[in-house]
Amino acid sequence: MAMAGDEPEPLTWRALGAVPLFASLPEARLRELWAASVPRGHPVGSVLRSAGAPADHLLVLLRGRVAATGTTGGGRVVRYGQWDGPCALDKVALLDGRGHTATFTALTCCAVRSVRRDRFLGLVDDTAAVRAHVFAVLARQARAQQQRLTETATLPAEARLAGWLLAQAAASAPGVVSVRIPGTQQELADTLGVTRVTVNRALARLRRDGLIRVERGCVHLLAPESLALRAGDEHGNENGAQGL
DSSP: OOOGGGSOOOOOGGGGGGSGGGTTSOHHHHHHHHHHSEEEEEOTTOEEEOTTSOOOEEEEEEESEEEEEEEOTTSOEEEEEEEESSEEEOHHHHHHOSOOSSEEEESSOEEEEEEEHHHHHHHHHHOHHHHHHHHHHHHHHHHHHHHHHHHHHHOOHHHHHHHHHHHHHHHHOTTOOEEEOOSSHHHHHHHHTSOHHHHHHHHHHHHHTTSEEEETTEEEESOHHHHHHHTTOTTOOOOOOOOO
16 A cells, blocks of 8 residues: 555646756746646556647646557557656647647556647747757657668668667666566567567577576666677667657
8 A cells, every 4th residue: 555655746837847848948937837738647558649639739748658659551550669757748740730640658647737739839939949959859850760761671670679779778877788678578569660479589589699688577788789789780879769
């Protein structure tokens, strides 16, 4: 039974200041944004937004973790990644007005604030730091998409898996040698754009060759240099997952 002290502290307007998009805003603007935003709680497994749905509000994830997925014309699920709060989700959808770019699903209990699209666009127009942040996100997404297309077209599954493991470790912290698998192996397969059987075989080969050790929900990198060679990049993969 959880003790009262285990409950998270109530969120206040200061939580918005921890969101990279709003980090440069003065206290008065943060208070205004907080007062104008709508709070929402989402349990595990719930869909925050569906791909293609109208993007009339910016979703600001203050607590929790979400996954972004899409579905191909053939019915195959593609996992774009997962993000932890605090962060602003799917800013691109509000810029082009063509609907959400992915389906966002809660991996943990999530606390979200919804900001009207016109307020978000006003911040982009009026605040140089917010505008620069959005442009940087767009540039990273363009590069990530190009890299993803290249890998899908040219790299075998084992190389994609090795590169993903190295990228996740590099994005966590210096010296990290363990990577948490996002949910199930099916979700990892969706992230890499392959089948679950293919992921299992690639993990088995890397484990057999002494490059990794697999435990429940976690992969330990035993030989990062060799893993980088297996990924096809002798310098290692420095591209971490980028938020939307």
